[in-house]
Amino acid sequence: MLVRLMYASRAVPAVDQDRLLAILRQSKAHNPTLGITGVLCFSEGIFLQVLEGGRSAVNRLYNRIVADPCHTDVELLCYEEIGERRFAGWSMGQVSMARLNPALLLKYSERPVLDPYAVSGAVSMALFDELIATASIVGQP
Ligand SMILES: Cc1cc2nc3c(=O)[nH]c(=O)nc-3n(C[C@H](O)[C@H](O)[C@H](O)COP(=O)(O)O)c2cc1C
Numbered sequence: 001m002l003v004r005l006m007y008a009s010r011a012v013p014a015v016d017q018d019r020l021l022a023i024l025r026q027s028k029a030h031n032p033t034l035g036i037t038g039v040l041c042f043s044e045g046i047f048l049q050v051l052e053g054g055r056s057a058v059n060r061l062y063n064r065i066v067a068d069p070c071h072t073d074v075e076l077l078c079y080e081e082i083g084e085r086r087f088a089g090w091s092m093g094q095v096s097m098a099r100l101n102p103a104l105l106l107k108y109s110e111r112p113v114l115d116p117y118a119v120s121g122a123v124s125m126a127l128f129d130e131l132i133a134t135a136s137i138v139g140q141p
Contacts, residue, residue, distance in 0.1 A: 027092035077121035
């Protein structure tokens with residue numbers, strides 16, 4: 001049984017580019033064994049992550065991530081049972097903010113910034129769908 005989970009969180013001030021790369025490294029090391037795929041977006045101190053995989057594996061990983069001191073205010077935005085994955089190609093893809101067109105952010109929000117706390121889970125998921133369609137996700141499977 002597959003599920004998809006999406007959450008947002010605020011990075012603690014100590015999170016810099018090196019820490020972000022370490023998180024992506026950990027994800028790429030662990031997730032394939034767990035059968036988990038997904039995407040991580042980091043912009044202006046806000047994380048937005050989608051995890052897909054077996055229900056138990058996703059729930060266990062989410063609980064571990066929530067306890068990570070690198071972030072606070074972890075807010076569950078979406079949890080659904082799914083028939084198929086959307087991010088099967090990425091053990092943990094990274095949204096390239098450099099490739100992100102501000103017009104895409106404006107399409108879904110009041111200002112051209114990533115603020116998942118201000119929009120519905122459905123809107124954040126729609127944004128992720130467009131990121132895939134516009135090849136804004138980088139990182140090997
Ligand atoms: C925003 C965020 C996303 C994370 N995503 C993942 C992930 O997808 N997979 C993973 O194994 N760890 C992820 N982590 C790291 C875990 O919270 C945890 O630190 C790590 O799995 C522990 O790895 P270790 O046992 O090798 O030290 C994430 C952490 C943060 C802050």
